[in-house]
Amino acid sequence: MSASSPKNPDQVAEFEQSLDELEQLVTRMEESEMGLDDSLKSFERGVALYRSCQSALEQAELRVKQLLDPTKPETAEPFDPDTP
Template sequence: MSRKKPENLSFEEALSELESLVDRLEQGDISLEESLKSFERGIALTRNCQQALAKAEQKVSILSDKTLEAEP
């Protein structure tokens, strides 16, 4: 199964995959090479999630500012 690039995943998909990677790493039953690949993938997924959260925060801030400006 080919995996999507982190930037092509929704926030929820990236977070779910990240949680699965953490579970696998915590079990400790994968090779060092696989652990490093998983860690690298996890970093990319984390960055994707952080960017999605930053965009959402910016939208909320913009909407909040517009709401405050519209109030009499």
């Protein structure tokens, strides 16, 4: 496994973009009085962004564990950089 993958910069940029959008969404929801429909749509989008960010963080954590100690069975799961 190489230290850098061609997909890595894109994944980092996608994570940062999702996190930024999530922060902006939360700010808009806190600062405005949205109708029920808009609030639900914003909440749904926020949940999707949260899940995307959480998945990216879990993949990064797994990769760090594999890099630190690839001999441990609990971290020997195959790393898939394309998994969101």
